[in-house]
Amino acid sequence: MSRVNPCLECGACCAHFRVSFYWGECQSAGGPVPDERVIQVTHNRVAMLGTDVKPSRCTALVGEVGKPGVSCSMYAQRSSTCREFEASWEHGEHNPACDTARAAYGLPPLPAPVIISLAS
Ligand code: SF4
Ligand code: SF4
Incomplete structure (x- = not known):
């Protein structure tokens, strides 16, 4: 059974951390990320x-953090940093950074999936 993607009503990580990556992911270097969306650090x-x-908020983030409808306006062009950052328990693993970003907006940590054992 799958759950609704919690990121679709969160977006906290996009408005909390510095999202940096190798410049080679930019379009001018052959990558997917539009150059006008980044700053050299x-x-x-x-x-x-x-x-x-600070306060941090990616200019590609659309909508209100913690509300339904929040989204990335360049989802298909996002960097590896964005693609590799997973919501806690998305693939069975806890991501403490997800908790940290959510907490900054007063959102609770995502709950771990409940494992139901049928063994007696
Ligand atoms: S590019 Fe999209 S996924 Fe990455 S930080 Fe910005 S809004 Fe979030
Ligand atoms: S903080 Fe976690 S739940 Fe929220 S958008 Fe980022 S990965 Fe998804």
Whole structure:
């Protein structure tokens, strides 16, 4: 049984952490990420615009954090950092950083799936 994707009513990680990655993921270097969406942060790394400041919020994030309808406006073009950041328990593993981002917006940690044993 699958659950509804919790990210579709969260978005906290996109508005809490600095989202940085190797510049080679930008379109000018042959990658998917539009150059105008990033800012250079070191000689070989860039960050999503809006995430290199406090308070942080990626300029590609649309909607209100913690509300239904929040989404990434460049989902198909997002970086490996975004693609690899998973909601807790999405594939059975806890992601404490997911908890941290959610807590910053007063959202509870995602609950671990309940394992029901039929053995007696
Ligand atoms: S590019 Fe999309 S997934 Fe990545 S931080 Fe921005 S809004 Fe979030
Ligand atoms: S903080 Fe966790 S639940 Fe919220 S959008 Fe990010 S990965 Fe999804």
